[in-house]
Amino acid sequence: MKRTPPRLAQLVLDSLGPDEDGLVGDLIEEFQAGRSATWLWWQVVTAWIGSGIRNARAHPFAAVSVVLVGWMLHAALFGDVRGPGWPWLEYRITNWPPRAQAARFFVEGLQNGSQFLVVGLVMGGSLLSGWFSEPSSVSRFDCSVSVLVVSLSRLVLCNSCRGVVVGRLVGHALVVRPVMGCWSKRRRVRRGVRRGILGGQPPKALHKGGGVMTGPPALSAHR
Amino acid sequence: MPRRSFISDFETMVLLAVIRIGDEAYGVPVSREIENTTGRSVSVAAVYAALQRLESRTLVTSRWGEPTAVRGGRAKRIFIATGKGIQAAREVRRSFTALWSGLPQLKGDTA
Numbered sequence: 001m002k003r004t005p006p007r008l009a010q011l012v013l014d015s016l017g018p019d020e021d022g023l024v025g026d027l028i029e030e031f032q033a034g035r036s037a038t039w040l041w042w043q044v045v046t047a048w049i050g051s052g053i054r055n056a057r058a059h060p061f062a063a064v065s066v067v068l069v070g071w072m073l074h075a076a077l078f079g080d081v082r083g084p085g086w087p088w089l090e091y092r093i094t095n096w097p098p099r100a101q102a103a104r105f106f107v108e109g110l111q112n113g114s115q116f117l118v119v120g121l122v123m124g125g126s127l128l129s130g131w132f133s134e135p136s137s138v139s140r141f142d143c144s145v146s147v148l149v150v151s152l153s154r155l156v157l158c159n160s161c162r163g164v165v166v167g168r169l170v171g172h173a174l175v176v177r178p179v180m181g182c183w184s185k186r187r188r189v190r191r192g193v194r195r196g197i198l199g200g201q202p203p204k205a206l207h208k209g210g211g212v213m214t215g216p217p218a219l220s221a222h223r
Numbered sequence: 224m225p226r227r228s229f230i231s232d233f234e235t236m237v238l239l240a241v242i243r244i245g246d247e248a249y250g251v252p253v254s255r256e257i258e259n260t261t262g263r264s265v266s267v268a269a270v271y272a273a274l275q276r277l278e279s280r281t282l283v284t285s286r287w288g289e290p291t292a293v294r295g296g297r298a299k300r301i302f303i304a305t306g307k308g309i310q311a312a313r314e315v316r317r318s319f320t321a322l323w324s325g326l327p328q329l330k331g332d333t334a
Contacts, residue, residue, distance in 0.1 A: 022287075022300025023271045026250040029294045030267075047268035054272065 003032050009044045016051050023047055230282070235315050236261065237273040241283055242304045242312060249288075249299045250274075274302050282308035 005013070005028060013024045027047070031040045230238065240256040241248040250267045253274070257265050277283045288299035304312075323329070 020271075021297045023250055023268060025290075025294035025297030025299060026267050028297070029291075030251055032293055043267055046266040050268045050272050054275075 005031050005040055006037060009037075009040055012044050012048055016047060020047065020051060230277070230280075230311060230315065233265075233269070234273050234277055235312070236263075237270055238277055238282060238304065238308055238312055241274075241302050242309065246301075246303070248302045253302075277308065278302070281305055282311050 004010075013020075013027065016024060024047075027040060027043050031037075236257050237253060240253045240260075243260075244252050244256055250270050254265050254267050254270045257263060257270070274283060274285070278285055283302045283304050285300050285302045288301050290296050290298040
């Protein structure tokens with residue numbers, strides 16, 4: 001009986017782009033040969049992280065700019081640049097005495113800085129996993145997933161008691177749904193190309209060639 | 224930044240596994256070969272990352288196989304060691320042999 005990988009794992013693997021087709025094919029083959037879902041998820045996570053790191057090393061300037069863009073996107077969505085916040089910490093430091101103002105500002109600075117880094121890296125790293133290396137690929141999916149994760153975590157951590165959940169969810173949906181739609185359309189096109197038009201020729205085969213097994217066509221013809 | 228000229232511990236393992244497997248060396252057999260011979264558990268993604276680094280230094284080269292349904296319509300990327308890669312493996316062995324020969328206290332298993 002043919003086993004199909006978990007849908008979310010398949011989506012993440014699809015978002016890696018054609019450069020990773022060999023790796024993705026290996027993981028699917030192993031899963032169908034009897035490997036567990038836990039094994040597959042571990043491989044998917046390492047593949048996703050590795051792909052992001054390789055893309056960042058290959059495009060360092062793009063990596064920095066995309067982290068900034070990711071952060072600005074977050075700020076535009078939520079109207080400030082402070083990030084999710086840690087309510088328990090805010091409660092504690094607002095009760096500190098006036099003499100401890102310097103320490104309070106220091107803690108707040110650490111909090112804001114760490115949030116800037118984490119949120120920017122999460123969103124930027126997700127964008128990086130395909131956007132720059134393969135502009136026509138399914139990396140929009142990563143973008144929308146990261147927006148979803150960040151916004152939901154923010155809602156859970158900070159805003160659940162402030163009465164603005166519905167408004168922000170609507171705003172989030174207005175942004176994410178078109179992105180998801182764009183991604184789904186491209187994915188269907190890509191699948192069609194792989195199954196039909198290419199007819200057994202992998203995407204990179206024409207470019208990388210291998211150079212090991214195949215000789216120049218001209219020489220084959222002369223024989 | 225100057226490019227490093229040595230190959231790392233893990234890259235050496237991957238290169239040797241490719242040489243041992245021969246014609247059908249792709250991600251999964253390479254990771255299995257490393258696990259079976261060293262007992263070290265490795266992820267397929269890490270193996271591919273090492274293979275790509277080795278390929279960028281022309282120690283291995285790759286070609287694409289035929290896509291199959293069991294792989295979700297994706298082709299195998301098959302790697303093979305180049306002459307330069309085999310030479311690099313020999314150099315690693317020579318270096319390690321030279322280092323081991325200077326350690327008489329580790330000749331037995333008593334150390």
